[in-house]
Amino acid sequence: MKDHTTFINHIRPRSIPSRALSVFYTFCLGGLSFLAFLVLGITGLLLMFHYQLGESTSFGSILTISSVIPYGGVIRNLHYWAGQLMVVTVNLHMLRVVWTHSYKPPKQLNWLVGIALLMLVLFLDFTGYLLIGSQESGAAATVAVNILGLIPGIGAGLAQSIFGEPSALSGSTLVVYVWHCVVLPMILLLLQLYHFWRIRRDGGVRPL
Amino acid sequence: MARSLIKHLIEKEGIAAILFLAFCTALALMFPAGVGTSNQAPTVLHAVAPWIFGPFQILLLYLPPWLGALLLPMVIVAGLTSLPWLVEYMGERWGQRIFGFLFSSIIFMLIWFMGKELWWT
Ligand code: HEM
Numbered sequence: 001m002k003d004h005t006t007f008i009n010h011i012r013p014r015s016i017p018s019r020a021l022s023v024f025y026t027f028c029l030g031g032l033s034f035l036a037f038l039v040l041g042i043t044g045l046l047l048m049f050h051y052q053l054g055e056s057t058s059f060g061s062i063l064t065i066s067s068v069i070p071y072g073g074v075i076r077n078l079h080y081w082a083g084q085l086m087v088v089t090v091n092l093h094m095l096r097v098v099w100t101h102s103y104k105p106p107k108q109l110n111w112l113v114g115i116a117l118l119m120l121v122l123f124l125d126f127t128g129y130l131l132i133g134s135q136e137s138g139a140a141a142t143v144a145v146n147i148l149g150l151i152p153g154i155g156a157g158l159a160q161s162i163f164g165e166p167s168a169l170s171g172s173t174l175v176v177y178v179w180h181c182v183v184l185p186m187i188l189l190l191l192q193l194y195h196f197w198r199i200r201r202d203g204g205v206r207p208l
Numbered sequence: 209m210a211r212s213l214i215k216h217l218i219e220k221e222g223i224a225a226i227l228f229l230a231f232c233t234a235l236a237l238m239f240p241a242g243v244g245t246s247n248q249a250p251t252v253l254h255a256v257a258p259w260i261f262g263p264f265q266i267l268l269l270y271l272p273p274w275l276g277a278l279l280l281p282m283v284i285v286a287g288l289t290s291l292p293w294l295v296e297y298m299g300e301r302w303g304q305r306i307f308g309f310l311f312s313s314i315i316f317m318l319i320w321f322m323g324k325e326l327w328w329t
Contacts, residue, residue, distance in 0.1 A: 023217075028224035035225050039232065059246055066243065073240065080241030081232050087260055098291065098307060101300075108292035115289045122260065129258050134244025139255035143268070147277040169247040 025100065026205060029093035034192060036086035041185065043079035048181060051131070058133025058172040083125055090121050102205070110198040113191060120188045127180035130163075130171030141171030262321030263314050284310050 050069050052061035065072040094114060097103055103111040126144070130137045141163055148159035164175030199205060245251060257265040267276035287294075287310045295303030 023220045023224070028221050031221050032224060032228050035228060036232075039229070056248070059243070059248070062243055066240070074236055077236035077239070077241050078232060081235040081239075084260075085228075085232060085235075095311070098304065103292045104295065105292070111292050112289065115285070119285070125258070125260055132244055133247065135247045135251070136244040136255055138247060140257065140261075143255075147273060150274050150278055 027092070027096060029089050029096055033086055033089045033093055036082045036089060037188065037192065039082040040079060040086065043075050043082065044181065044185070046075050047079055053131075053172060053174060053177050055133070055167055055170045055172065058131060058170060062132055083128060086121055087125060090118055094118065107198075107202045110195060110202060113195045113198060117188065117191055117195060120184055120191065124180060124184045124188065127176050127184065130166070130173075130176045131180055133170045133172035135169055137171035138167055138169040141166035141173075141176075142168050256325045257321075259318070259322065259326070262325070263317035265325070266317040266321050284314065 047065060050061060050065050050072065052058065062076070065076050067073060097111070097114065126140070130141050145159040145163050145166065148162065149155045151158065160175075162175070162179065163171070164173030166173050166176070264277065264281065267280055270276065271280070287306060291303060291307045294306055298306075
């Protein structure tokens with residue numbers, strides 16, 4: 001079968017295993033995770049128009065988005081809920097993969113990619129929470145900085161490169177903003193594309 | 209040519225996508241995302257982690273930080289990650305048991321957290 005040798009055949013294969021057509025095998029959970037990612041990308045971009053980063057401005061701009069900017073509230077809520085649902089769908093997707101034993105060779109590399117995706121999603125969730133700039137976000141950032149600081153030698157530097165210097169009253173720093181809005185989504189997107197490509201390379205979604 | 213309406217994967221995934229979007233929109237319209245407490249008038253907070261990090265908060269609450277916040281989470285993530293190799297070397301049954309144990313302990317801590325912080329206080 002030379003189906004996956006060219007890019008065009010890859011995205012539009014002539015044939016796929018009929019078992020792969022069963023919704024009750026995947027429950028569409030991987031696809032829904034990606035859909036949630038797309039929703040997050042679009043709503044996140046829209047939020048960026050009005051979000052004002054800063055220890056004393058972040059929180060206020062979130063309030064403005066929620067209640068003053070036309071449709072701002074619903075866009076923010078969509079961003080929030082898509083984020084929560086993505087965590088749920090990704091975890092359920094992982095359980096499905098375990099249930100169908102799809103982590104076995106040759107798919108173990110994609111399992112590793114999946115775990116990386118899961119970690120990225122959790123980290124995105126956390127940095128998003130910090131960007132609200134509420135007191136709670138300050139507390140969360142402080143806890144995270146202290147935890148990383150426990151790592152001998154590199155801890156303090158690591159904490160600073162991931163969180164900047166958050167105050168106890170607001171976790172929204174420029175460093176967190178760049179991770180959340182640029183770096184993490186980019187890595188997540190690229191890894192997801194690699195994940196999809198590997199599915200085909202490993203023989204497609206079907207019982208081993 | 210007769211063919212069943214929802215025959216192709218694309219159609220099924222498409223329907224799932226529409227349902228998912230509808231569900232997400234319904235949640236967004238019905239339940240506003242929380243904003244937390246303003247930092248302009250600092251108060252003494254009983255800071256509660258977002259639910260996703262509930263298991264973390266439980267570990268932190270009862271164990272010293274180096275163990276609860278660093279070592280154990282690393283061991284748990286390493287355990288989940290190594291599932292394919294656990295299965296290869298220890299057999300299907302034990303590999304899946306270890307995974308099941310680790311994953312259910314996360315869920316257990318999550319329920320513990322929710323009961324403690326969200327529902328009963
Ligand atoms: C951003 C998160 C993720 C996205 C968007 C995603 C997407 C997908 C999609 C679309 C599929 C095709 C089958 C399906 O829909 O179930 C798939 C398969 C797969 N995923 Fe994921 N995934 C993600 C996270 C994960 C995680 C956390 C794991 C495991 C730790 C994982 C492991 C796998 C494996 C092993 C397959 C192949 C399954 C098979 O051949 O039956 N993925 N993924």
